[in-house]
Amino acid sequence: MELFQIDFGGQSRKKVVGIDLGTTNSLVAFMDLTGPVIIPDPQGRNIVPSIVSLSDDGHYYMVGEDARPRLISRPDHTVYSVKRLMGRGAGDVKNEIRLFPFQIAEGSESVMRLRMGDRTMTPPEIAAQVLRKLKANAEAYLGEPITQAVITVPAYFNDAQRQATKDAGRIAGLEVLRLVNEPTAASLAYGLDKRNDGIVAVYDFGGGTFDISILRLHEGIFEVLATNGDTHLGGDDIDNLLLNIALEDAATEWGRDVSNIGEAVQTFRQAVIRAKEELSFAPEAVIDVIYGGKSYQRALPRAHFESLIKDIVDRTLAPCRQALRDAGLGPDQIDEVVLVGGSTRIPLVRNAVRNLFKAEPHTGLDPDEVVALGAAVQAAILAGDVQDQLLLDVTPLSLGIETMGGVVTKLIHRNSTIPASASEVFTTSVDGQKNVLIHVLQGERELVKDCRSLARFDLKDIDPLPAGMTRIEVRFLIDANGILAVSARDVRTGKEQSVEVKPSYGLTDEQVDAMVRESFEKAEDDFKARQVREARVEADTILSAVEKAKANDAWLLLSDEERASVDLAVNQLLAVYHAGDHKLILDHIAKLDAVTVRLAETMMNSAVQDALKGTKI
Amino acid sequence: MSQTIEEHHCWNCGEHSPSQKAARSLFCQFCNSLQAPSPDYYRFFSLPKTLAIDDEVLQHTFYQMSRLLHPDRYGRRPQRERTYSLEATAILNDGYRILKDPVRRAEYVLRENGFQVGAERSNEVPPELLEEVFELNMMLDELKSGDDDAVPQLEEARNRFLAMLDSIGVELDDEFRAHDQAGEAATRKEVLTRIRGVLHRRRYVRNLVDEVDRQLSSRNA
Numbered sequence: 001m002e003l004f005q006i007d008f009g010g011q012s013r014k015k016v017v018g019i020d021l022g023t024t025n026s027l028v029a030f031m032d033l034t035g036p037v038i039i040p041d042p043q044g045r046n047i048v049p050s051i052v053s054l055s056d057d058g059h060y061y062m063v064g065e066d067a068r069p070r071l072i073s074r075p076d077h078t079v080y081s082v083k084r085l086m087g088r089g090a091g092d093v094k095n096e097i098r099l100f101p102f103q104i105a106e107g108s109e110s111v112m113r114l115r116m117g118d119r120t121m122t123p124p125e126i127a128a129q130v131l132r133k134l135k136a137n138a139e140a141y142l143g144e145p146i147t148q149a150v151i152t153v154p155a156y157f158n159d160a161q162r163q164a165t166k167d168a169g170r171i172a173g174l175e176v177l178r179l180v181n182e183p184t185a186a187s188l189a190y191g192l193d194k195r196n197d198g199i200v201a202v203y204d205f206g207g208g209t210f211d212i213s214i215l216r217l218h219e220g221i222f223e224v225l226a227t228n229g230d231t232h233l234g235g236d237d238i239d240n241l242l243l244n245i246a247l248e249d250a251a252t253e254w255g256r257d258v259s260n261i262g263e264a265v266q267t268f269r270q271a272v273i274r275a276k277e278e279l280s281f282a283p284e285a286v287i288d289v290i291y292g293g294k295s296y297q298r299a300l301p302r303a304h305f306e307s308l309i310k311d312i313v314d315r316t317l318a319p320c321r322q323a324l325r326d327a328g329l330g331p332d333q334i335d336e337v338v339l340v341g342g343s344t345r346i347p348l349v350r351n352a353v354r355n356l357f358k359a360e361p362h363t364g365l366d367p368d369e370v371v372a373l374g375a376a377v378q379a380a381i382l383a384g385d386v387q388d389q390l391l392l393d394v395t396p397l398s399l400g401i402e403t404m405g406g407v408v409t410k411l412i413h414r415n416s417t418i419p420a421s422a423s424e425v426f427t428t429s430v431d432g433q434k435n436v437l438i439h440v441l442q443g444e445r446e447l448v449k450d451c452r453s454l455a456r457f458d459l460k461d462i463d464p465l466p467a468g469m470t471r472i473e474v475r476f477l478i479d480a481n482g483i484l485a486v487s488a489r490d491v492r493t494g495k496e497q498s499v500e501v502k503p504s505y506g507l508t509d510e511q512v513d514a515m516v517r518e519s520f521e522k523a524e525d526d527f528k529a530r531q532v533r534e535a536r537v538e539a540d541t542i543l544s545a546v547e548k549a550k551a552n553d554a555w556l557l558l559s560d561e562e563r564a565s566v567d568l569a570v571n572q573l574l575a576v577y578h579a580g581d582h583k584l585i586l587d588h589i590a591k592l593d594a595v596t597v598r599l600a601e602t603m604m605n606s607a608v609q610d611a612l613k614g615t616k617i
Numbered sequence: 618m619s620q621t622i623e624e625h626h627c628w629n630c631g632e633h634s635p636s637q638k639a640a641r642s643l644f645c646q647f648c649n650s651l652q653a654p655s656p657d658y659y660r661f662f663s664l665p666k667t668l669a670i671d672d673e674v675l676q677h678t679f680y681q682m683s684r685l686l687h688p689d690r691y692g693r694r695p696q697r698e699r700t701y702s703l704e705a706t707a708i709l710n711d712g713y714r715i716l717k718d719p720v721r722r723a724e725y726v727l728r729e730n731g732f733q734v735g736a737e738r739s740n741e742v743p744p745e746l747l748e749e750v751f752e753l754n755m756m757l758d759e760l761k762s763g764d765d766d767a768v769p770q771l772e773e774a775r776n777r778f779l780a781m782l783d784s785i786g787v788e789l790d791d792e793f794r795a796h797d798q799a800g801e802a803a804t805r806k807e808v809l810t811r812i813r814g815v816l817h818r819r820r821y822v823r824n825l826v827d828e829v830d831r832q833l834s835s836r837n838a
Binding site: 177178218219221223378381382383384390391392416417418419420421422477479480 | 680683684687688689690692693703706707708710711713714
């Protein structure tokens with residue numbers, strides 16, 4: 001029996017990092033004594049592009065900048081913007097997937113499966129590769145293992161998308177202590193920067209998603225009043241729009257349609273992205289493509305660009321108005337608007353925000369980094385290192401159950417502060433009924449078919465009683481991550497009722513467990529593959545050195561026996577070179593090394609003698 | 618059976634206390650660990666059972682208790698306390714949502730006192746509104762058959778309903794005060810019955826406004 005609870009610190013002071021797992025770019029940050037800081041990769045870069053590519057031999061993954069060139073050279077092995085596919089089925093992304101060069105595998109109805117080389121991967125597994133890279137960067141920088149993280153998600157992410165993000169963390173070997181909404185995380189970084197009280201709107205327009213959140217800041221409490229958004233609206237849409245135009249245009253000019261060639265599409269995509277980014281500073285940019293020996297150039301003045309993207313930018317305004325209505329506020333009651341996400345660099349976007357909120361948007365924070373910095377602050381709050389700040393977030397979507405006639409009865413309304421709960425009593429409709437199936441949905445519409453199916457909960461092993469006699473109280477609890485848990489209790493006996501969860505979209509717990517195990521095995525495989533590669537590099541070095549030495553006079557100074565033993569060692573090394581065993585390779589490198597000692601000495605001596613004679617070596 | 622007598626029995630340090638105050642506290646007075654929360658919103662917010670509530674006091678209490686109970690504060694605590702923190706914060710948030718809205722607050726108190734409220738009863742037309750509803754339905758029929766003359770009439774009706782909602786709000790405030798000042802249980806019960814009537818009327822008028830809005834906007838679209 002424990003008499004005292006003493007926290008010696010030691011183990012529990014593990015560092016917790018904050019991760020912005022973005023559609024286009026990802027970042028990792030942590031809180032030191034001076035405040036939140038971004039952790040760079042070993043080359044000193046803060047941003048890890050969210051691109052994952054499987055090597056040609058299928059042995060390892062390249063992530064970030066290493067994977068970027070392969071968008072063009074190996075589009076069938078490379079995936080980007082995978083965040084758009086998290087927690088979704090193939091039917092959800094039919095329209096947008098046409099512009100992505102991804103190969104969708106069979107059985108993608110409830111979870112997408114993408115083909116990468118000869119592997120089939122789900123979005124959480126691909127996202128886990130990005131997380132693993134960030135984890136490694138943090139471990140290298142902080143010099144200790146990192147096992148716990150806070151990961152940000154778009155505020156408007158539904159339950160399945162949140163669960164998929166959490167799964168990705170688990171597969172990457174990270175315990176996800178909290179999922180934080182991106183605009184809320186940004187407000188934490190902003191609040192730390194400005195420390196004021198008042199009403200703040202965070203307008204977060206990123207690579208693939210749009211969020212608007214309205215918060216009340218009061219003495220360190222960050223209370224979200226309302227949030228709204230669109231999880232399929234972002235800079236990607238602008239890119240796709242320009243890409244379509246450029247591809248059609250080039251087809252006319254070249255007399256050849258290249259839109260079904262992955263390499264060509266990627267080349268055009270990168271060209272339109274460059275032009276888009278330039279237009280944030282310059283009044284005109286050129287979409288400049290060279291592909292297959294042909295060149296395509298098209299000038300794009302900013303005014304024309306703005307007329308093209310106006311509809312996309314306008315689509316952000318309706319969620320803003322809805323959020324204001326839900327918060328019970330007018331635009332004039334917003335004290336400040338904070339801009340987050342790369343797409344807010346576009347002047348037209350800034351104008352739209354300025355007009356809607358009738359205020360000059362706050363741009364003092366780097367829109368690419370502010371979310372990760374906020375995640376680091378939240379990580380420090382959870383670790384107990386920051387005591388005076390507290391986030392009170394909300395659920396973005398109403399939660400309901402299917403009732404008679406395909407109608408949804410709402411139990412927890414959108415913009416309810418989380419954790420939030422609701423209880424409902426269910427009963428049986430047939431004598432001796434042993435199961436009750438509850439269909440849970442998310443969304444604002446009245447009918448089941450217009451809402452997002454979340455899961456079916458099966459209340460099992462009900463005591464068989466006459467119809468209507470059993471009363472089962474079901475409790476729906478949305479936790480601080482915005483993820484639903486369901487528990488049930490027999491009202492008559494007070495006994496806990498077992499509930500089986502069948503998620504409509506996403507992976508079951510068992511599937512995630514299998515992926516976690518597989519990723520450990522794969523990690524071992526990957527590690528082995530790397531050791532073999534490194535051994536081969538070493539073998540290459542010594543083999544070419546020996547080859548060179550054989551051209552040296554010293555080779556002729558050796559005895560026949562000595563020369564024969566060197567040749568034997570070389571042949572033995574070449575024999576094991578292609579076997580996948582790094583130890584064998586290293587052993588034979590050592591042997592070759594040993595039998596060439598005399599050769600090296602002789603070379604050295606003759607070199608010394610040459611030097612003494614004053615001749616050039 | 619003596620279930621009505623509450624006493625404090627800490628899950629963590631095992632200490633007992635027979636005092637009512639200790640039993641109602643969310644924290645153990647001996648080891649300061651978080652206890653299983655009670656789902657009584659008034660008790661949770663340490664408020665007397667009045668229908669009139671000062672918004673500022675309520676918000677202040679909500680923020681203060683969030684600081685004490687929120688799961689973010691229990692990241693490094695034992696699993697059991699983390700579960701209690703989640704439970705307690707869900708009750709805190711659910712309670713705040715209900716108590717800060719006068720209508721939901723009144724419905725909550727009615728339910729606690731054994732009244733049926735909400736959607737169950739909203740189909741009957743409140744007698745004092747019969748005439749209005751009859752006229753409104755005629756106007757809506759005209760509108761549906763394409764008669765634009767009904768539009769200004771409908772807008773007029775809409776304004777009348779909004780004014781009605783305002784006066785219902787005042788009426789509720791008065792009844793809340795009457796409830797809070799009622800000394801005897803019987804008097805309180807009478808006031809609550811009246812409040813239930815007012816809420817029913819309010820919900821009905823609210824639905825009428827929504828219906829008019831829907832018809833007018835679908836016509837514009």
